[in-house]
Amino acid sequence: MSPSNGIQTVALAGVGNIGSPLAFEFLENGLTLSILTRDTSKADLKQYAEKGANLVQVDYSSEAQLTQALRGIDVVVSTLPSGSDDQEKNLAKAAKQAGVKLFVKSEWGLDYDAPNMEPVNPMIASKMQLRVELKEVGPPIFVVSNGLFATLAFSSFLGSLDAATRKAVINGNSAQKFSLTAFEDVARFTRLAITRLPIPPAGSSRVLRVQGFAASFDDLIATAEQVGGNKFEVAHKSYESVADKQLEPSLEGLIAWLLASLSDGRGLLPQDKLTHDEVGFKPSVDIRKTVETVLKA
Template sequence: MSPTYSSFAVLGAGAVGGPILAALAAQPSAKVILLSRSVSKSVPANVQLVQIPSYDDVPAVTAALRAHNVEVIVSTLSTVALPAQLSIADAAKQAGVKLLVPSEFGLSTERDTEGPLAEKNRIIEKLQSIGVPYLRIFVSDSVPSLASDPDVNLQTGLLIEFVPWAVNYSAEAKKLYVVGKSEGPVSVVSVDDVGGYLAHILTHQPTSVLKNQILRIEGDRIPGYRSLGSLFGAEVVTVEAMEGELSGLKDMLMALADQGLATTGCGVEGVPEAEASKSGNALWAGHQWKTVKDVFGL
């Protein structure tokens, strides 16, 4: 049998990190720790919480990784904490870590050379330069996290659970709101499927299949934000700009979709976009991916 991974350290336990932590802990063969600056985190019974002074403290992180014989680091750090991954990479190298899964879990960031998401390419360049294998996971329309706490990753991707938020859906008024045509396709995935997928491939797929790879997954595809009206049985109201919290971000999401840039397979050369968007799904053979209807009981 080809070797698989069995020892993991997770960084961050928010909306994405929490389910990943739980899914890894549910694997019978897995040994899992949560590296955190706080001792007040709630973790599954079979997960050990390991406190560190800072993610930038290379000696402390290295010591923790060595003490627990960690093979794989899974980072779900928020956007503001991404620079700390450079220090994590150094610690991984010194501790002999075999794979680092950097914080992605949104749309492809391969071509991001400016702005906060450019940090996601800096870590890949760092890992390549020091010889630490990596695995990038692209899952859905990208919603950059605005969390100030580097242990919390609130919105790294438009998870299915956040779809009503994106369109200001009101169950009471039976209305949702869109900007522009809002007819471009959008890749989405449930948070449980993100955690389950990562836990499955890390503990079941041969290590050779995962090293230095990019995997793209899609749990469901929204034909366009406007189509959510029929799904939720809601009136679709077209507005010039969204209102409320992070309204500009919602405007951007809809603009990206109308430009054909809101699927995980957009920009992949030589492969049809729809095929590329779920190319990584095959590594979880037989899994029934949750749809928008499934998550909300529609």
């Protein structure tokens, strides 16, 4: 389907965990893609160039260079990591100077705008403050809230479920459901949103909410046991073991905040505010498919 809002050209900043599926989603659905990178000679960028992406070398500290790189671009999609506030601000300012219509800000996670989200880790508070600043200096903003990336529930980053050893460490309420969405579903939702939704007015932002499925750690463990045929050894820790650390301004504090949020309900997107119907999206990856992917890996 052709874009209904005129979006045809995309610049993507970052091709990591979510940036890579976004790149392939854009390329496979007829959008013209430029990938912004500090080094166009990186071997892992070849796969995108072979599918038609333009590799554009940029210096994120140079607003002038970024502005030149963004001439003729309709939408900038940022997946820059936490701690890149200055670079993302330069990118947004350059986008406005270049006439970009829309800026998708790098948040990709829980619904930071939810009424029950307090308290927030300082690194999350920084993201929220940056959004306020970007509305003043950049194009209109979309933010995608997708809950937890589904396979990260079993990652060493989170440290809760280990599919290889069949061990689990759960902090707090293991029966509390939270939102999970596969990388590929987030990418498809984002592509649909940027090509179908009306562009917000200048100086504004809109939060778009997408969920692949809702599950608890109990649900994930039960599904993994069913699919893999092996029981998990489960250890339980108190909610306070993470909640007491969740305001520390560090990566450890950020992980504690995330684990506390998954335990106390902050990790569940408001089910009546999902943007699925508006963009014509249906999830393709459920809890079983997620677990099968993890166990195969």
